[in-house]
Amino acid sequence: MFRFLLLLMLFSLNSAYAAIDTYEFKDADKQARFHDLVADLRCPKCQNQNLADSNAAIAQDLRQKIYEMLDAERSNSEIIDYMVARYGDFVLYEPRFNSQNAILWLGPFVLLIAGLLVVIFLVRQRSKKNTSEDSSMALDAQQQKSLQKVLNKDKK
Amino acid sequence: MIPELGEFALILALGFSVILAIVPLYGAASLKTLWMEYAKPLAKAQFTFMLISFICLGYAFAQDDFSVQYVANHSNSQLPMQFKISAVWGGHEGSLLLWALILSGWTLAVSLFSKGLPLDMLARVLGVMGIIATGFISFLLWTSSPFLRYLPRYPTDGADLNPLLQDFGLIVHPPLLYMGYVGFSVAFAFAIAALLSGRLDAAWARWSRPWTNIAWAFLGAGITLGSWWAYYELGWGGWWFWDPVENASLMPWLVGTALMHSLAVTEKRGVFKSWTLLLAIFAFSLSLLGTFLVRSGVLTSVHAFASDPERGFFILVLLVLTIGGSLTLYAFKAPNVKSESSFGWLSREMLLLVNNVFLVVMAVTVLLGTLYPLLIDALGAGKISVGPPYFNALFVPIMGLMVICLGLSTAARWRDTSIENVKQQLMLPAMASLAIGVIFPFIYGDGFNIRVFIGMSLSLWIITTVAQEFKGKFRTSSSVVGKLKQLSPSYYGMMLAHIGVAVTAIGITLVSIYSEERDMRLAPGEVIELADYQFKFLGTKPVKGANYVADQATIEISLDGEKVVSLHPEKRRYNVKRSMMTEAAIDPGLFRDLYVALGEPLADGAWAVRVHYKPYVRWLWLGGLLMALGGILTVFDRRYRKNAKQQGVAHA
């Protein structure tokens, strides 16, 4: 369902069809860079589309500009800086790594490490129990009983 | 008259859901059997009136009743009948009505298929679902009624359904997805019931598992279908855009995956109870959060759809009440029991726990990326975007780690496994998958490719370890057929789902690396070469559809001079909305798709044309379907029917 809400919004911009350009590139490298750039830069006018997929007038202009800059032997970072100077960080689908975005880029890794540490802590705690199993088992005799029943059934 | 009847049925359904939210829960708290027994008939009554309400709206669409605002805005007399029906869920109000109908359907299903469930448990579960239904039906009636009229003067014809929605995929996609989202409400209700009653045993996990698995399967099938639809309908050849609306469906799916595995451990070994409860709450909470994100307009992807801030506020209140309430209950009543049983470093428990960590971190990554622009904006620090480069950079490596863990877990047993055992079982799969991973890019592509190597090795690692484990099942058995019959449906389901992960991973790897694409100006008679295929453009001709006119191109594709197929992409203009749409033409195949889309007409009968060569793209969705099928299969396990009954009796 959610996807077609997206469509309603696409439709409202009248850009719900593929944007197809017919640029001729000097070499394959430029063509590949063009594809990467228009895929990773966001169309400022559209709701959530990259330059490649959008048919909005501004997206066409920006593609044209990128094509011209590539033709003029400008580097990717020059092109990106050019866009950011005019439209702000909003156009970057790959947010810059800076203090403002530190949580965004590092958060998942911190969480992953924290999660794995918790697992290690848990397993250490539980594998120790092997030696003093009886006392921990006694905690919940009723549950053990029903659990045992389940296990027995599965073995059958 | 009929729309008023629909509105009235909706009001009655609200009445029943309010009673359902109060009476059985009160009965369970005060041990009044009679009160608890009201749960089942109330669930039936609620469903009946939701269904009547839904049929009334469907009838209004079928009859072209444009005095109903919602019908006038989403249909047209020219629209083919099947799309008039699917237009019922083509906008905010009707889709919400479908949401509530499916919720009451799940409530009914729980009341019907719960013969072994103790009465107090059933009363609590249905009561909790009644609370959720109360929230959503109120939302419908107060802010989003689909039955409002244009009176006294109404339009003679409707504004038409968005042409992009006039498609088979979009008839089936929303109901499937909703079955998944809303299905997690059952696991959620079981978790809340467990917290309320304090009973959290293996039986509880056993009751929750089939509901969780089936909701997860629906959600997965819905996501898969959505991805496939975007691929053939949007004309960009993409299959996943990391758009907030897609992320909203991926997050509950990831957490639901974690929940399924954690429930398995809780059932078999009685551990991770608090964690399992939390996941059950999270899975449904993320479904609700997705609803908020999509309908409130806080994220760019959806803003044009929800112009009404009142709606956003209403859902936010619902979110606070349901999620906030359940997390508060969790904080006070979640079991704080120390471990009941022990497990070692190479136990299946530990590997499933690690898998849970990966899945949850993946879900959090998606959540963080989706909400980060909002957080930054709310702090007044400007507008930023988070898009595919971010998600791919973080999501893919974590997924790789998870896949390694998946293979390991096939060799591990409950409690503990010896290292020698694991080594012995996994050495061969490891060597085989690494070897094929190295060789594959040489044979298929034009030389070594590290990304293909990693992707293929990981996918093969799943397949080989699953196969190895399956083979191990026959070591002690003399009769192969006998053993095949003896293995449970849930075992086959698990295998199928894991193979599905591998198939999807192969698809993702190969289509992202070996895809080729060209945009060209083509005059009639001109040819493009792509991936050894020749695409010859033969010109366009006008065609006329039911409610559109189109330019239809003919493109003849040949391989080494031999004709493969003729494709007919179209550029359509829909009569009512006057909107243009590209209808891509695809020659599908198990190992490659050829994909052609028309752009703009240029001078002299030439057109801008885009052609794609998409290797193994079908594997993406094939894997998704295998996973869903696996999820469904587990439900047919005999023990869910027989043992649940005995367990129930034992506790009653």
Place this chain on the structure above:
Amino acid sequence: MPRLLLFIPLALFGVLILFLWKGLSIDPRELPSALIDKPFPAFKVEALLQPERQLTTADLIGKPILVNVWATWCPSCRQEHNQLLRIAQENKIAIIGLNYKDNRQAATQWLTELGNPYQFNIYDESGMLGLDLGVYGAPETYLLDAQGIVRFRHVGVVTEQTWQELQAIMQSWGANKNV
């Protein structure tokens, strides 16, 4: 201690809700201009009505002005035109037009028919000045101070309310002589 850990999800959810609540009052489509507090980009472009006249950045400096980006293909521009005429009549600030990716003949006719609120119009036929300015769709309206520094941007139709907002900003300059 472990008991307290169980409150973590609730606390995180509380924080999330605060942000979502704040989010309801933010328009995610409203992009701030990247040129705020930066000089108007340098240009050398023909005037719309006098093609022989070359306009440059120097023409924008001296006193605060509004630069209104418009085009005949833009329906919202027609919608805001009367408001612009009213602002011009009030004579509190000069309005400069930036005719964006338009056709000279159509634009000239538009001004004859609907009235001309602009002191002069920059004829940005290629849209390259618009690109340098970070225009992403007409109509847009920029407020420049006397030094030609961009101080404010409004995207969309200029209404009476927008005009009040703009006046409030200009008054705050009066109070603060540094600008």
